[in-house]
Amino acid sequence: MQVQTRLPQVGTTIFSVMSALAVQHRALNLGQGFPDFDPPAELIEAMAQAARDGKNQYAPMPGILPLRQAIAEKVQREYGATVDPDTDITVMAGASQAIFNTVLGLVHPGDEVIVLDPCYDCYDPAITLAGARAVHVPLDPQTFAVDWDRVRAAVTPKTRMLFVNSPHNPTGALFDERDMEELTRTVHQTGIIVLSDEVYEHIVFDGRQHLSVLRYPELAARSVVISSFGKTYHCTGWKIGYAVAPKVLSVEVQKVHQYNSFCTFAPAQHGLALMLRDHPEHHQGLGAFYQAKRDRFAQMLQQTRLGVLPVLGGYFQLVDYSAVSDLDDLAFARWLTIEHGVTTIPLSPFYAEPPKGQRLARLCFAKSDATQIGAVERLSRL
């Protein structure tokens, strides 16, 4: 049978490819971004208790009310944003589904959507499936800062949406006040909707603040802000995330969500609602928790010939391997897994057009000390 693909550019995601290679070669997997430690015990217990208590049938379409209320309280406390839990919050199957439902609900065929490269790999396919065109604007290849003049130059009458992501995967870059001013200027008096991917919102280092779009009323009025409990509570496999957006935007996201699954895993929603209510210290301490891991890992990496790039947020360390190898990044990642037993993620799959000669690999430092030590031991033999 001849099938006409809707996604001609898409193969198997780099995360699946590298994780499978890691298993095949028994490598330490610092590629795909997931912690190798457990979620908080009280969260697991609350989720299990909810299942034992019979919370096993469909949740309401936008998510259970106590969880939406807890999210509304959190964004009020952290970002000074007043959002209505009845209309402005939708709980979905991870940030991934939130991104897809947002794009499918709000982007029309023939539209243009601006993404900033390198960017998370599900953005482009979501845009393509909506019948729109992704317009890729590169970040600065050295600092990964946004060139806002270039973003504005990419805006046309067809631009429906602009994706931003801070803290940034894969580079660890972070928006500052100037970025927020430039973002505001870029979308001011346009019809552009901002999709702000803030899944690493609580993982910010060195006393810096996460500048959520929700802190800025003019931006919040035209934005869908997406987060993921997977990152905040070390439970990436639970696939629970959410979108916060004004009612006019949330209605369109929910029109898709109500058919694309309707609701997500109810026991975890109950567990997370309790966790947010009873343990705000968990997300408030997450920056310090991961900063210690970042620092330990970066310090140990000094024993290797890998160059360590600055990380301001998120849980990925970029390393420059040009002193070690001249292979391109895909070949280097394969070689490192097969020959040295450490799995990384190459950066080129995050670009429409990777910068020529870039020799960077992404390592996830959301790992136990033992995993970090084991990986650095192997990397120091390079």
Ligand code: PMP
């Ligand atoms: N956006 C970014 C920037 C991510 O890094 C990830 C996952 N690592 C996602 C979205 C998807 O999150 P989830 O696993 O909750 O679907």
Ligand code: GLN
């Ligand atoms: N978001 C994770 C990362 O960047 C991967 C998620 C996935 O495997 N799709 O590593």
